[in-house]
Amino acid sequence: MAFFTHQVCRGLSSSAVRAAAIKHVTIIGGGQMGAGIAQVAASTGHTVTLVDTSDDILKKAVKGIEGSLKRVVKKKFADKPEAGEEFIQKVLQNVSVSTDAGAAAQSSDLVLEAIVENLKIKQDLFGRLDKLAPTHTIFASNTSSLPISDIASSTNRLDRFGGLHFFNPVPMMKLVEVIGTSATSQETFDSLLNFSKALGKTPVSCKDTPGFIVNRLLVPYVLEAIRLHERGHGSKEDIDIAMKLGAGYPMGPFELSDYVGLDTMKFIMDGWNEKDPDNPLFAPSEMLNKLVAEGKYGKKTGEGFYKYK
Ligand SMILES: CCCCCCCC(=O)CC(=O)SCCNC(=O)CCNC(=O)[C@H](O)C(C)(C)COP(=O)(O)OP(=O)(O)OC[C@H]1O[C@@H](n2cnc3c(N)ncnc32)[C@H](O)[C@@H]1OP(=O)(O)O
Ligand SMILES: NC(=O)C1=CN([C@@H]2O[C@H](COP(=O)(O)OP(=O)(O)OC[C@H]3O[C@@H](n4cnc5c(N)ncnc54)[C@H](O)[C@@H]3O)[C@@H](O)[C@H]2O)C=CC1
Numbered sequence: 001m002a003f004f005t006h007q008v009c010r011g012l013s014s015s016a017v018r019a020a021a022i023k024h025v026t027i028i029g030g031g032q033m034g035a036g037i038a039q040v041a042a043s044t045g046h047t048v049t050l051v052d053t054s055d056d057i058l059k060k061a062v063k064g065i066e067g068s069l070k071r072v073v074k075k076k077f078a079d080k081p082e083a084g085e086e087f088i089q090k091v092l093q094n095v096s097v098s099t100d101a102g103a104a105a106q107s108s109d110l111v112l113e114a115i116v117e118n119l120k121i122k123q124d125l126f127g128r129l130d131k132l133a134p135t136h137t138i139f140a141s142n143t144s145s146l147p148i149s150d151i152a153s154s155t156n157r158l159d160r161f162g163g164l165h166f167f168n169p170v171p172m173m174k175l176v177e178v179i180g181t182s183a184t185s186q187e188t189f190d191s192l193l194n195f196s197k198a199l200g201k202t203p204v205s206c207k208d209t210p211g212f213i214v215n216r217l218l219v220p221y222v223l224e225a226i227r228l229h230e231r232g233h234g235s236k237e238d239i240d241i242a243m244k245l246g247a248g249y250p251m252g253p254f255e256l257s258d259y260v261g262l263d264t265m266k267f268i269m270d271g272w273n274e275k276d277p278d279n280p281l282f283a284p285s286e287m288l289n290k291l292v293a294e295g296k297y298g299k300k301t302g303e304g305f306y307k308y309k
Pocket of ligand 1: 075143167168169170215218250251256257260264268
């Protein structure tokens with residue numbers, strides 16, 4: 001099955017001697033993931049420019065970062081609230097915002113994209129930035145499901161292009177999947193690996209295959225839960241309770257879907273179904289399609305499988 005052939009294998013123990021350090025990062029997309037990555041990068045001493053399409057979205061993103069930082073310092077500086085407030089201010093000083101991705105990319109060591117899960121839109125963005133960013137700048141995508149090599153194909157910097165896949169909520173989740181394509185240079189891969197470690201995360205090396213490691217396992221599981229419910233074999237609530245108490249998952253599959261975003265889930269499912277139409281694991285779900293058509297994307301819109309208002 002061509003869909004699941006792998007491209008390249010890289011070890012985590014490779015020499016990182018030549019890898020350039022990443023200091024200034026442009027993060028494009030100030031939604032759940034981009035804001036979370038910006039927060040963690042700024043908290044670990046990197047300077048960050050967060051880019052989105054409007055000032056309003058960026059304002060909301062910075063407010064979200066501030067709210068999340070407050071939760072972090074409540075624990076980290078439990079008995080030193082003043083030091084906690086100082087930390088928040090210091091982190092926020094490391095973050096600037098912009099609606100001009102091209103201008104931001106011009107002073108960046110890394111441009112990391114966390115925009116909508118759509119190949120054409122991601123390709124357009126990187127194709128444009130490729131002409132504006134300095135030669136040394138590394139490009140990376142936080143895509144959940146798209147081949148990194150397909151996104152990179154719109155640029156002329158295939159050796160300086162990789163994947164950095166974070167997990168939601170970024171400040172809490174320790175893993176980063178680092179993806180090299182067959183064209184990604186070892187130097188680039190090592191820079192991305194070192195950057196993940198500098199963020200305090202644990203990186204794993206992944207091949208450029210659909211879903212990398214985590215989503216290749218997680219997406220079929222969640223879709224099977226939805227199908228089980230569609231067949232009338234369990235309520236959402238019971239399935240969620242069952243997986244939390246019976247399998248030790250922190251969230252059940254319906255809670256997790258709402259948390260991730262049903263729009264993102266649908267983008268992933270449709271994309272994989274299109275590439276591999278005979279695979280029952282990626283068969284469309286009427287229930288998911290209906291919720292997305294109604295604009296019920298989950299927590300971020302106030303309703304998905306559950307209501308949050
Ligand atoms: C769907 C399948 C398809 C996916 C495809 C697309 C997605 C991807 O490409 C990859 C992904 O990201 S998959 C999703 C991975 N994430 C998970 O599985 C999260 C599962 N949930 C959890 O770990 C915990 O419920 C969690 C850590 C979230 C919350 O912990 P709790 O359950 O204990 O609940 P809380 O009481 O709310 O939180 C406890 C404390 O955690 C801290 N915290 C939580 N969220 C935070 C945030 N955003 N920022 C900062 N701190 C945060 C916080 O300390 C909180 O305590 P309080 O502040 O006192 O509430
Ligand atoms: N939601 C999740 O749990 C995870 C999502 N991802 C991936 O991260 C990416 C972003 O996902 P989320 O943050 O959940 O989405 P989101 O919907 O919360 O945020 C996306 C942001 O990108 C902005 N945007 C869209 N097109 C843009 C453009 N051309 N230029 C600048 N900004 C643009 C939107 O205005 C929005 O603020 C997707 O590729 C997704 O697959 C990866 C890991 C986990």
